[in-house]
Amino acid sequence: MITDDDRYIELFKLQKLFGSSFSVSSDHNSDSIDNLYSNNTVNATIFLKPTDPEFDLSLLSPSDGIKVLICLNSDDSESNNPSGSITSSSEVTADALSQIQDGIHALSLVQSTPTSNCRYYQVNDVEDIKIENENLSDVAKRIIQKVLFDYIYKNRKVRKYVVYESLKFLDKNLVQIFSIAKSLPNQQPITTEESKNAVESPTSAKESETVKVETPWTLEEQKCLEDGLVRAKGITDVRQKWLFISKIVKTRTPDQCRKRFIRCRELLLKKNEATTEPEREEPALDRTAPLTLLGLDMKKISLAKIGTFILELSCIRCASQFEAHFIDTGEKTILYNDSCKKCNVTHRCEFATSLVFPSQPLVGRLSLINTNFKDFNNGEFALTCEDCDTQCKIRDIKIGTKKSLNCRGCFAKFQFSFEGIEFGEREP
Numbered sequence: 001m002i003t004d005d006d007r008y009i010e011l012f013k014l015q016k017l018f019g020s021s022f023s024v025s026s027d028h029n030s031d032s033i034d035n036l037y038s039n040n041t042v043n044a045t046i047f048l049k050p051t052d053p054e055f056d057l058s059l060l061s062p063s064d065g066i067k068v069l070i071c072l073n074s075d076d077s078e079s080n081n082p083s084g085s086i087t088s089s090s091e092v093t094a095d096a097l098s099q100i101q102d103g104i105h106a107l108s109l110v111q112s113t114p115t116s117n118c119r120y121y122q123v124n125d126v127e128d129i130k131i132e133n134e135n136l137s138d139v140a141k142r143i144i145q146k147v148l149f150d151y152i153y154k155n156r157k158v159r160k161y162v163v164y165e166s167l168k169f170l171d172k173n174l175v176q177i178f179s180i181a182k183s184l185p186n187q188q189p190i191t192t193e194e195s196k197n198a199v200e201s202p203t204s205a206k207e208s209e210t211v212k213v214e215t216p217w218t219l220e221e222q223k224c225l226e227d228g229l230v231r232a233k234g235i236t237d238v239r240q241k242w243l244f245i246s247k248i249v250k251t252r253t254p255d256q257c258r259k260r261f262i263r264c265r266e267l268l269l270k271k272n273e274a275t276t277e278p279e280r281e282e283p284a285l286d287r288t289a290p291l292t293l294l295g296l297d298m299k300k301i302s303l304a305k306i307g308t309f310i311l312e313l314s315c316i317r318c319a320s321q322f323e324a325h326f327i328d329t330g331e332k333t334i335l336y337n338d339s340c341k342k343c344n345v346t347h348r349c350e351f352a353t354s355l356v357f358p359s360q361p362l363v364g365r366l367s368l369i370n371t372n373f374k375d376f377n378n379g380e381f382a383l384t385c386e387d388c389d390t391q392c393k394i395r396d397i398k399i400g401t402k403k404s405l406n407c408r409g410c411f412a413k414f415q416f417s418f419e420g421i422e423f424g425e426r427e428p
Contacts, residue, residue, distance in 0.1 A: 006120050007074065008037040010161040011044075018167065020046045042072045042121070048167055051408050053393045055174050063133060066144065071128035072121040072163060121163050122156045123149060140181040144170065147177060172408065217252075217260060224249045225257055234377075236310065236325065286369050291351075293361040295419025297402070300412045302386040304356040306363050307393065309379025311349075313371045318343040321374060326351055328380075340370075347371050356381075366423060373423040375399075387412050 011033045014020040022036050023043045036042050049065040050057065057064060123129060126149040131141040151166040159165055170177070217225075228245035235241040242254035249257055298304065307328040314321045320342045326334045326349070336349040348369040354362050366373070380395040390409030394416060397403055402417040 005037060006160060008033060010121055010164050011037050011042070013161060013164045014044060014046060014167075017164070018046045018048060020044050040074045044070045044072055044163075046070065046167065048171060050174050051171055051406075052174055053395060055178075059136075059178060060133065061135065063135070066136075067132040068144075068148070068167070069130040069132060070123060070148075070163065073124050073128075074121065120156075120160060123152050123163070125149075137181060139184045140178060143177055143181050147173070221249055221251060225252075225260060228257070229261065233323070236308070286367065288365060288367040289424040291363045291366045292422045293356065293363055293418040293420075294422055295417075296356070296358065296361040297415065297417045298356075298358045298383075299415035300386045300407070301358075301383050301414055301416060302389070303384050304416065305382045306353060306356070307380040307382055310377040311373065312375040312377055313347070313349070313368070314374055315340045315343060315345060315347070316370045316372055317345045323377060324349055324371075326379075345370050361418070363421075376421040381416065383414055383416060385409055385412060385414070 011020075011022060015022075015033065022033065022045075046068045047065045048068060050060075060066065126145055129145045129148050131144050133141070147170055148166050151169050152162050155162045155165065225245065225248075228248035231248065232241045232244050235244060239254075242258050245257045246252055246254040252260070309326050311324045311326065312321060313324050318340060320340065322338075322341070324336050324338070324347075326336055328334060332352060334351045334353070336347070336351075338347050339345065340347060346369070349371065350367040351364055353364040356363055376399055378396050378398045380393055381397055382391055382393050384391050385407040388407065388409040390407050392405065392408055392414070394403050394405060394414075397416070399418065399420055402415060404413060404415045406413055
C-alpha cells in the first residue's frame with residue numbers, strides 16, 4: 001500500500017528502526033500498518049536498543065534494550081494533561097520529582113521550527129507511556145516516561161513524526177538520564193515474596209550479619225586470585241576486571257578480591273622497601289617524537305581523536321616489557337608514571353594528542369623517559385561524521401582490525417582502520 005499520510009509514515013519509521021508492533025488495543029494481537037494507521041488510537045510496542053557506546057548495557061541486564069508501550073492518538077483530540085506531570089500513582093517522593101524535573105530541564109527538548117500542516121500522532125497523557133523492564137528502578141522508569149512525554153508535548157506542533165523523534169532523542173541522552181536516576185534513591189516497594197520470606201525467617205537479620213563477617217583467605221583462594229590477576233591483564237574496565245576475577249575465585253565478591261589485592265601489594269612493597277638498598281640515581285634518558293598511524297583508512301569520517309589507549313613499552317635498563325595505560329581525562333596531555341617492577345627505575349611518559357585527518361595520520365607527540373617504544377596494543381577513538389558532524393566513540397581498536405559502525409545522527413556507515421603505527425620521524 002502506498003500513501004503519503006504522515007501517520008502511516010511514522011508507524012513505518014517506528015517499525016523499520018525499532019522493530020515495533022502495533023494493535024488497536026492492548027487486548028488485540030498485533031496487526032499490519034495498512035489496517036491500523038487510520039485509527040484514532042494505536043497501541044505501539046517498541047524495543048529500544050541503546051546505540052551510544054558510552055552507555056553501560058549491564059544496567060539493562062538480562063535484557064539488552066528498553067521495552068516501551070505507547071498509546072498513540074491522532075492529533076484531532078487535545079491533550080488531557082498538558083503539563084505532563086507524574087501522577088500520584090508513582091512511588092517517587094516529591095523531593096525526587098523535583099530533582100527529576102531539574103535534570104530533564106537541562107536537556108534541550110524543543111528541537112526545530114514549526115512544520116507545515118500535517119496529521120500526526122501524539123500522546124495525551126504521561127500515563128499513556130509504560131516502561132516494562134522489571135530490573136529498572138521506579139525512578140529510572142519515571143524519568144524515561146517524563147522525557148518522552150515532555151519531548152512529544154513540546155514538539156507536537158513543530159516536528160513531524162514526533163513520537164519517532166522522541167525515541168531517537170531518548171537514545172542519544174540515555175547516559176545523562178541514567179545519571180539522574182543514579183543520583184536519586186531507589187524506592188522500589190517490597191514485593192509480596194520478600195515480605196513473606198521476612199515473616200517466615202525471623203532470624204534472617206542475624207544470618208545476614210554472620211555472612212558479612214569475612215573469613216580468612218585459604219591457599220586455594222589466593223592461588224585463584226593470582227591466576228585471575230594474570231588472566232585479567234588485558235581488561236581495561238576496572239569494574240569488569242574485578243567481576244571477572246571474582247568469578248575465577250568463586251567464593252569471594254569483586255570488592256573482597258580488590259581489597260585482598262591491595263593488601264597483598266602493600267605488604268610486598270613494605271618488604272621490598274626494607275630489603276632493597278638505595279641505588280645511585282642515574283640521569284633520565286628522554287626521547288620525544290611523533291606517533292603516526294600507517295595505512296590509515298577513514299571512510300565517511302572527517303576527523304578522529306585518540307582517547308584511552310595501551311602501549312607496549314620496555315625498560316631502558318633491564319629491557320623488561322610492560323603495558324602502559326594512557327587514560328584520557330579530557331586534558332591535552334596524558335601522563336603515565338610508574339617504576340620498573342624488576343629494577344625499580346622510574347618510568348615517565350607524556351602524550352600530547354592531535355587531531356587525525358585522512359591526509360594527516362599524526363596521532364600526537366609521545367615523550368618517553370627511561371623507556372623504549374615497542375608496540376600499540378589497543379585503544380579507543382572519537383570519530384566525527386563527515387555528513388552531520390555527530391561524534392561517536394569506537395573502542396578496542398587494534399592494528400590491522402577494521403571497525404565499522406553507523407552514525408547515530410544520520411546513520412551513515414563509518415569505517416576506520418590502520419595497518420601499523422610508527423614512533424619517530426621517517427628517514428628521508
